[in-house]
Every structure is written in C-alpha cells, then in structure tokens.
Amino acid sequence: MSIEIMDLMEQLWPNPLTVLAQLAATAVLFILMYKLLWKPVQEILNTRSKFEQQKLDDAAKLRDENEQLNKEAHQYIDEAKQQAQQTILNAQQEGSKIKNSLIEQGKQQSQQIVEEAVANMNLQKEKMLEDMHRQMVDVALSATEKMLQKKVDSQTDIDCIDDFIKEVEKNEY
Helix, strand or coil, rough: CCCHHHHHHHHHHCCHHHHHHHHHHHHHHHHHHHHHHHHHHHHHHHHHHHHHHHHHHHHHHHHHHHHHHHHHHHHHHHHHHHHHHHHHHHHHHHHHHHHHHHHHHHHHEEEHHHHHHHHHHHHHHHHHHHHHHHHHHHHHHHHHHHHCCCCCHHHHHHHHHHHHCCCCCCCHH
C-alpha cells in the first residue's frame, strides 16, 4: 500500500522540475507580451484616449460657441422686435397726423364750399331782387302809361289796374 500511496501522491503533486519549467515559460511569455504587446497597445489606447478627449473638448467648445451664437441671435431678435414695434408706433403716429390733416383739409374745403354757396345764393338773391325791382318798375310804368291813356275817372283807373293785373297774370302762366 505504501507504493500505491506514493504513486497516488506523485500523481497528485506535480514534478517540481516541470513546475519550474512551466513557470519559467510563463514568465518568458509575460515578459515578451509586456515588451512586444503591452507597450504598443498602451500607446494605441493613450492615443485613442487623447483623440477622444480632443473630440470631447472640441464638442464642448462648439457647444459654448453655439450657446454664445444663440444668445447673440436672441439679442438680435429682441432688437428687431423693438425696432419693429417702434416702426409700427411711428407709422401709427404718422397715420394719425395724416388723418387729422386730411380731416382738417376736408373741414376747410367744406367750409369754403358752404361759403361759396352762401355767396352764390346771396348773389342770386340780389339778382332776383333787382329783377323783381325792374319788373315792378316796368309794371308800374305800364300801369301808369295805361292810366294816363285812359284817365277819365277813378272807376276807370281801378278798372285799368284790374285789367293790367289780369294781363300780367296771364303772361306769367
């Protein structure tokens, strides 16, 4: 049994030379990997990290510039709104002035038309009065003439005047 236990023990525990050889081979592999792969991979990762960091920095810078441009755009928009409101206000004031001016001109023109109409009416009234006066003079002269032709007595005078009035009435209609 002791041989069996020894065989069993040998199988359980590896040979120390084999272990040392495997450890040495692993160490050589780690050293080769470190020298040949670790440094280049580390450099690639650092380069990639720097590149990504540069992109992040550029993005942050662009974001800041964008925010600044947005602020400026909002300022320009606000200024444009204020200018538009001022322009509208000025246009309303100017329109009000023009409206008031046109109303005043209209009042003046209507007053002038009324004054001309009154003057024209007065002129026509004067002409009518002159015509009436002239007609009255003509009537009086005609009546006097007829009376002088037939002056006989007062009854004849009254009859002549009545005849004359009838004759004038016929001529008017």
